[in-house]
Amino acid sequence: MSAILEKYELKHAALAVIESDTQNRLYTKKLLELIKQPQRSAEDRKYARLLATLIEKYESERYPVPDAKPEEVLAELIEQNGLRQRDLVPMLGTESVISELVNGKRPLSKANIEKLSRRFHVSPAVFFPRM
Numbered sequence: 001m002s003a004i005l006e007k008y009e010l011k012h013a014a015l016a017v018i019e020s021d022t023q024n025r026l027y028t029k030k031l032l033e034l035i036k037q038p039q040r041s042a043e044d045r046k047y048a049r050l051l052a053t054l055i056e057k058y059e060s061e062r063y064p065v066p067d068a069k070p071e072e073v074l075a076e077l078i079e080q081n082g083l084r085q086r087d088l089v090p091m092l093g094t095e096s097v098i099s100e101l102v103n104g105k106r107p108l109s110k111a112n113i114e115k116l117s118r119r120f121h122v123s124p125a126v127f128f129p130r131m
Contacts, residue, residue: 012047018058027051070127071104077120078102091115 031051100106117124
C-alpha cells in the first residue's frame, strides 16, 4: 500500500502566484537548486519552467525596467561591470568611437550590438528602445 502512496506523492510543493519579495526569494532559491542538479527529471524541468514563469511575471510587474536609449544601456553596462570605455577598445575600435557611442553621437551598428550582447551576456533586444 505504501508503494502506491509513494507513486502518487508530489515531489514538489504546489505553487501559487508570487505576492511578496519573500515568496519571490524562496521560489528563486528553489529554481537555482533545480538548475544546479546534474540530472533533472521531466517533472523537475516542468516545475523549473513554472517557477521561472512565476518569477519573471512577479519581477516584471514589481520592478519594471524603464525605457532607455541604447547609449544609456551601454553606459550602464560599462559602469555595472566596473569597466572604463577604453576597456572596450579591442572590441569596438578607438576610444573616440566608444565615446561617441556612449554619448549617442554615433548609433550602435548591428555588429556592435552583437559584440556587446555577447560581452555583457544580455539579449540584443536591450539595445532597442521599446515602441
